[in-house]
Amino acid sequence: MTPPTPLHLSLAGQAVDVLREQVLTGEIPPGSRVNEVEVAQQLGISRGPLREAIRHLASEGLLTLVPHRGAFVPDATPEDVKALFELRTALECAAAEHAASRRTDVDLVRLQDVCAESRRNYRAGQPFPYRLDLAFHQTLLDAARSPYIAEQVRLVQQRVVLLRSSLEDDPPHQHASMDDHDELVRAIADGDAAKAGAVMRRHLSRVCAQMLTSLTH
Amino acid sequence: MTPPTPLHLSLAGQAVDVLREQVLTGEIPPGSRVNEVEVAQQLGISRGPLREAIRHLASEGLLTLVPHRGAFVPDATPEDVKALFELRTALECAAAEHAASRRTDVDLVRLQDVCAESRRNYRAGQPFPYRLDLAFHQTLLDAARSPYIAEQVRLVQQRVVLLRSSLEDDPPHQHASMDDHDELVRAIADGDAAKAGAVMRRHLSRVCAQMLTSLTH
DNA sequence: AACGTGTCAACTGTCGACAGTTGGCAGATT
């Protein structure tokens, strides 16, 4: 019973996944260069597919290309963080408004479930895992039913993860985030688009501020 | 006196420019496939750089890739247009709000100049050129000073141009657009971010509706 | 006549090798 498709994904596609993981986890540290021949040998593929993978990640903002020099993992400046969060805010506020208008009851249950699980984890003494934060925003995006906005948010969140890779969270911030999420769900439950957008704006503003302080500490 | 850089742009970069032009002008019609060997010969380059160019344009949304089948110029469905304009609205409303808050007097003068030129052209009996519409939105984006938002808007506008390539404008719509632009400039002049965002939202809603009617005519 | 099967050409995916450019190092000069 071999898989129906002999190659589930092209070598370039596989290389994208592997490289993305290595960049996001910080295995390839920010500021470092990606050597084409070295990484190609390491992955056991030729330079062609690897180059395509590098270009793809560059288009996602996870690498920056310098002609005749190669690809670098970008390191964030405070200005970058601010500008990136302006983009994220524009996208996710719109998503929150659309979610408030278009959500189904199933969407609402899913959102409430994610919030409840976050609370449970937190009360059990465990930290609010970033995984659940991502899950919340993803669920909200599904409820918004705006595929292009969702796609762009996904890309922006990836870049945020990249900036965030070496930061630790502090409990007060986690608590505030969970409160924001709860309030957001209430606004969406009420179908109050304006409030949903406003709460999302305040939430992201807080997250951005926290990242900026962590960045400079 | 040869140029300082022997190659101003890599072959892949040049191929991107040529292909983008051909796609946006409809020289390569929507729905058609891009044959790698054929286009490579046509451009006088190898398949490697051309492949990179194709992948780049795909990341911009100007081509869609199908594994083992090739690259196609996407043809728009009404759902695509709506979803794309939801993205554009989220981005440009935020840009309009930022522009209202951050604009300098120089920015304001530039915006007013573009509007004035549009009026002049229109009164002279000439149609409102799409060039000036793009110039207006670009000037507003510069005034917003949010580089990531600006970059995304640029990509979205490109896709709108692609959808728009075979559509003609009608004078009533042109007139309404110029009125919207004027009202937008007034809001930005007043520093009224909320109004600027609202006007932009209404403007894009109108443009989207016009595109949808033109699409189905 | 409709359907399933085998073959084939065209195209994409991949590879290894060559050419051009960049940044740095060694040596010569002042």
Add this chain to the structure above:
DNA sequence: AATCTGCCAACTGTCGACAGTTGACACGTT
């Protein structure tokens, strides 16, 4: 000793050729 010049190794950019897959056509079967 400091600076400038010329060379060099490493790397990216590019090319031509091979391998694997896809969709379609022709053929045979029911």
